[in-house]
Amino acid sequence: MEIIAEFGSSLLIVGCVLGFFMAWGIGSNDVANAMGTSVGAKALTLTGAILVACVFEFAGAYLAGGEVTETIRKGIIDPSLLASTPHYLVYGMLASLLAAGIWLLVASIFGWPVSTTHSIVGAIVGFSAVCIGSESVNWGKVGSIASSWVVSPVLAG
Known part of the structure; x- marks a missing residue:
């Protein structure tokens, strides 16, 4: 874990900034989707x-x-596959936060109602598939997450 020892504070700051960026995207997109009709x-x-x-x-x-x-941290991909290269996991998760945050920003600017869950799950699946290979993705867990996207609206009526 040389990367943590050497750049731990910097990575923590970058992670916090990207986390707040993602949180802003969640607020700007999801809250508007949920509350817009009530206000309207x-x-x-x-x-x-x-x-x-x-x-x-x-x-x-x-x-x-x-x-x-x-689930996001361990369920979608198998982080043990990156045990020998932990910097890939760190950079990949940071890149996933950035990619999902940018997508939410773009969607919010254009008024597109997108799912933040789709955004972050897709970003993590993409990072893992590109970095390690598609076999690193827990497709069963991704399938159960995706099925909840279909089942929830149907059950909600």
Whole structure:
């Protein structure tokens, strides 16, 4: 783990900046998708929508964020395949955050309602498939994630 010993503080700062960039993209895209209809229908004021979004976004991150993070961190790809080259994992995850964040920025600028989950899962699958090969992707887990994208709207009605 020479990369962590040598560049740990710098990587932490870059990771935080990219994480905040991704969080901004989530807020600008997902909250607008979720709350736009409520504000447009005048069921909520803009201030009310922001407060509701803050409360429930925080609650969702706090209550379910650990499981989601675990799946993103270890479920989509097998990080043990990068044990001999940990710098690839570090750079790949940073690149995934940047790519997903840029995609969310572009989508927000054009008003496209895209999924942040699709963005980050696709970025991680892409990084792993390019860096290691498609066999490094846990396709069963990716399939279950993708099936939830289809099943959830159907069950929601």
